[in-house]
Amino acid sequence: MIRVAQDTVTITDNTTGRSVDCPVQRGTCGEPVIDVRALHRELGLFTYDPGFGVTASCRSAITYLDGDAGVLLYRGYPIEQLAERSNFLEVSYLLLYGELPTPAQMQAFEHSVKRHTMVHEHLNKFFAGYRYDAHPMSIMVGVMGSMASYYHESTNIFSPSDRDLTAHRVIAKMPNIAAKCHKYYLGQPFVYPDNTLGYVENFMNMIFSVPAEPYVSQAVAVRALDLLLILHADHEQNASTSTVRLCGSAETNPFACIAAGMATLWGRAHGGANEAVVHMLQNIGDVSNISSFVARAKDKGDSFRLMGFGHRVYKNYDPRAKIIRQACHDLLDSMEGIDQPLLETAMELERIALEDDYFIERKLYPNVDFYSGIILKALNIPVSMFTVIFALARSAGWISQWVEMIEDAEMRIGRPRQLYVGAAQRDYVAMDARR
Numbered sequence: 001m002i003r004v005a006q007d008t009v010t011i012t013d014n015t016t017g018r019s020v021d022c023p024v025q026r027g028t029c030g031e032p033v034i035d036v037r038a039l040h041r042e043l044g045l046f047t048y049d050p051g052f053g054v055t056a057s058c059r060s061a062i063t064y065l066d067g068d069a070g071v072l073l074y075r076g077y078p079i080e081q082l083a084e085r086s087n088f089l090e091v092s093y094l095l096l097y098g099e100l101p102t103p104a105q106m107q108a109f110e111h112s113v114k115r116h117t118m119v120h121e122h123l124n125k126f127f128a129g130y131r132y133d134a135h136p137m138s139i140m141v142g143v144m145g146s147m148a149s150y151y152h153e154s155t156n157i158f159s160p161s162d163r164d165l166t167a168h169r170v171i172a173k174m175p176n177i178a179a180k181c182h183k184y185y186l187g188q189p190f191v192y193p194d195n196t197l198g199y200v201e202n203f204m205n206m207i208f209s210v211p212a213e214p215y216v217s218q219a220v221a222v223r224a225l226d227l228l229l230i231l232h233a234d235h236e237q238n239a240s241t242s243t244v245r246l247c248g249s250a251e252t253n254p255f256a257c258i259a260a261g262m263a264t265l266w267g268r269a270h271g272g273a274n275e276a277v278v279h280m281l282q283n284i285g286d287v288s289n290i291s292s293f294v295a296r297a298k299d300k301g302d303s304f305r306l307m308g309f310g311h312r313v314y315k316n317y318d319p320r321a322k323i324i325r326q327a328c329h330d331l332l333d334s335m336e337g338i339d340q341p342l343l344e345t346a347m348e349l350e351r352i353a354l355e356d357d358y359f360i361e362r363k364l365y366p367n368v369d370f371y372s373g374i375i376l377k378a379l380n381i382p383v384s385m386f387t388v389i390f391a392l393a394r395s396a397g398w399i400s401q402w403v404e405m406i407e408d409a410e411m412r413i414g415r416p417r418q419l420y421v422g423a424a425q426r427d428y429v430a431m432d433a434r435r
C-alpha cells in the first residue's frame, strides 16, 4: 500500500506489515521527487524504470525543462531570451558558473578560452590513423578520449583550479578538433586558430579557410551558427549527459567522460538525428512522397521513424525547434542562391504530420534536430559534420554538468540494479551428459 502525504510517501508491504517513509523532495520548479533510497534497506524492494523516464538521477541547477509547456531554461534564463540576446561563449560561462558574466568576467573568460584554442602538435598525428572517409564522430570520440594524455591536469578531478582549467580547455579546443575532422576528410591542411577572431568566426575560419586564398565569414552565417550552438548547449539529463555523469561518477577524467558522451550523442535516436533528418528529407525528395513516408512511420511493422519528430520529454513543440524554424526562414531569405527544397519539404512534412491523429495522439512534434540540419546545410557544412556541431555545442553542457556532479556532496559511483529474469541457480552439466 502507498500513502502520499505532503512531504512523505509511506510504502507498506502488506505481506510483512513493514513500512518505510520516503521523503518527497521539491525543487525550485518541476515535478517533486520521491527519495526511494531507503526502499531496499527497509523493504528489500527496487524500483523499475527502463530508460529512466521517470527517474531523477541527480540534483541539478543548470537546465530546467517542462516538456508539456515547452519551456527550456539555462540557469533560469529562458532559451528564447538567450537565443535573441546572448552568444554561445557567454552561454558557456552561464552554464559553467551559474550567472551571467560581468564585463570583466566575460573578458577574463574570453581571454582564457583564447589562450587554449591550440592543441598539442602530436595530437595532429592521431588523424592519420583514420581512413580519410571515417565518420568524423568516430574521430572525435577517439581524439577526445586521448586528451588526458596531453593535458594531465584533467586527471586531478578534485582540484577546483584544475577542473576550471580543464573546462576552459574543453570549450576552447572543441572547435579546433572538430574543424580538423573536416579538413582531414577534405585532404586540406589543418588551419590554426586565429585568436583575433570571435569564437564562432574562429571555428568557421578553421573549417572553411585554405592557405591559398583569403577567407572572411559572413556575419549572417556566424550569427546562425552561434544561435545553433546556444540552442544545443545543454538539455538536462539527456542520454549523452547522463553518460558523462555515469562515467564521471567512477572518477574518470572529464575528457574521457566527454568522449563517452560523444559516443552516445552519435546515435540516430539522439544527436545523430540531425544528420538522419536531412537524409530522410532527401529520400522523400518531392513533397508528393511525404504521405508514403508518414504511413511508414505509423506502420509498426516498419522500423522507419520520422527523424526529427518526437521526444522523451517534450510532449509539446520543442522550443528550440520553433526558434530554429524561424532562423531557417531568416537565413535562407537572406542568402541568395540557396535552394530551399529541403525547407519546403520539411515544412510540408511538419504540416501533414501535425494534422495526423497518430502524431497528435502521441504528442509527436518536431524536435531540435528537425530544422537544424537545414541551416547547417545552408552554411555549407557537410551532413556528416552535423552531429560534430551538436557535440561542439553540447560539450559546454557536458563539462558544466560534470563539474556540478564532482562538486556535489551526494556524488557516488552510479550503479543501477535490475529485475533478474534469467535461469534460477542450476548445476554444471558435463559435455557427455548433455542432450
Ligand code: SDX
Pocket (backbone or CB within 6 Å): 234, 235, 237, 238, 239, 268, 269, 270, 271, 273, 297, 298, 304, 305, 306, 307, 308, 309, 310, 311, 312, 313, 362, 364, 367, 368, 369
Ligand atoms: C535529441 O533527451 C533529450 O533531451 C535529447 C535532445 C537533447 O537536446 O539532448 O533533445 C536531443 O535527441 C532529440 C531527439 C532526436 N531523435 C529523433 O528525432 C529520432 C526520432 N525520434 C524517436 O526515435 C523518438 O521520438 C525518441 C527517441 C526521440 C523518443 O523516444 P521515446 O520517448 O522512447 O518514444 P516512444 O518510443 O515512447 O514513443 C511513443 C510512441 C511509440 O508508438 P506506440 O508504441 O505508442 O504506438 O510514439 C512513437 C513510438 O513508436 N514514436 C514515433 C516517433 N517517435 C516516437 N513514431 C514515428 N516517428 C517518430 N519519430
